[in-house]
Amino acid sequence: MAGPQDVRTYSTELDLAGRRVVVFGGEATVLRHLARLLGTGAEITVVAPAVCPAIEAMAKAGRLRWHARSWQLNDLAYAWYAIASTRGDDAAIAEAAEKQRVFCTRTATEAIRTPAPDHPGPGVALIGAGPGDPDLITVRGRDLLRAADTVLVDRLAPLELLADLRPEVEIIDAAKLPYSRTTAQEQLNELLVDRARAGQFVVRLKGGDPYVFGCGFEEVTACAEAGVPVTVVPGVSSALAAPALAGIPVTYRGMTQEVTIVSGHLVPDQERSLVDWSALGQRKGTLVILMGVTHVARTTELLMRAGRDATTPALVVQDAATRFQRVLTSTLADLAEDCRTHDVTPPAVFVIGPTAGLKVPNVVAQPEPCLSS
Structure with a gap:
């Protein structure tokens, strides 16, 4: 049963639900x-x-298991399907799989080049892929992605979108770039420009919307300054999608007429933070916080100290728009402790304000959220 086969067809030809795949x-x-x-x-x-950061993140989130070592014969025990994509061991893995009657694909067999559909020519497309569900990317974004020669992907982008890429398309995990965050961003910008100048159509695939805390403007600026044609495709931001998928509007007639979206990735009262938490504590509208898990305790403390009522409804949506989505309802005073109790981890979106306490029966979300309180 081992041997070369088209990886693009196995998900339809083989029933893998509940089966072990290595x-x-x-x-x-x-x-x-x-x-x-x-x-x-x-x-x-x-x-x-070793694995790229995107795979490591999936392992930490429980979406797969990762054994950080070289392959062993007993890895194939009880396996139903195997994919060999190593640097030199593929033949040995395929031979071992055949002896154990395990379906096996060697990805090195995917060397056939196929033309890109309606190739746009050299340039860069900055595409927002949406909050998590691959179906939430725009039609234009999906079309341009299919035409790519190289794709630089963030770990928060829906990886399912990579499944339909042509076999020869190069996939680069953007988080794999070395050095500090700033230096890595500079290298990423250079990579976009260099590949486009080499005649490739390069897609920069980002989760959510690339202009909402996504460094998208930095990348567009780098391309523009280098004379590289660049197209921006907006995406559905998790700041609005996550609450909606939890059945919560960020505005509601007669209740709130404003919504403020902030980043919570920095310690709220440190000098580098540009967010005026004291002013936010005095407002009455909806506050949406992205990247705020680490500092949620300090954030809620500052908001209450500035005047926000401790009983203000609060909500956190973890892994929005995926089958792992969780929704935790709380109050401003209890939010930090509830996050610790329920082991809330990034990516998560916080909603603080009157609308976070709305209760609507039979809300249909895709996927259906797991509600906790």
Whole structure:
């Protein structure tokens, strides 16, 4: 049963739901295969001494298991399907899989080049992929993604979107770039420009909307200054989508007529923070906080000290628009402790304000949220 086969067809030809699938290799090239596997309901195990940041994040989130070591024969025990994408061990893995009667694909067989559909020519497309569900990308974004020669992807972008890329498309995990965050951003900008100048159509795929705390303008500016054509495709921001998927509006007639979106990734009262938390504490409208899990205790403390009522309804949506979505209802005073109790982890969106306490029966969300309180 082992041997070369088209990886693009296994999700439809094989019923992998509840079956053990082992992926050997952790480079960014594996992401296209994991993208398909995630939608099959398979129990995924990745075996590799090191993996790209996107795979590491999926392991931490419990979406797959990662064994940080080289492959072993017993990795194939009880496996139903295997994918070999290593640097030199693929033949041995395929041979071992055949002896154990395990379906196996060697990704090195995907060397056939196919033309890109309606290739736009050299340039860069900055695409917002939406909050998590791959179906929430815009039609234009999906069309441009399919035409890409190279895709630079953030870990928060829906990886399922990579499943339909042509086999020869290069996938680069943007979080893999070395050095500090600022230096990595500079290298990413240079990579976009260099690939486009080499004649490629490059897609920068980002979660949410690239202009909402996404460094999108920095990347567009770098391309423009280098004379590289660049297209911006807006995306659905999690700041608005996450509350909606939890059944909560951020504005409501007669209750609130304003919504403020802020980043909570910095300690609220440190000098580098540009957010006026004292002013926000005196407002009555809806406050949406992105990237705020780490400092939620200090944030809520400052808001209450500035005048926000401790009983103000609060809500947190974790892993919005994915099958792992969780919704936690609380109050401003109890939010930090509830997050600790329920082990809330990034990515998560906080909603603080009167609308966070609204209760609407039979709200249909996609996917259905798991409600906690």
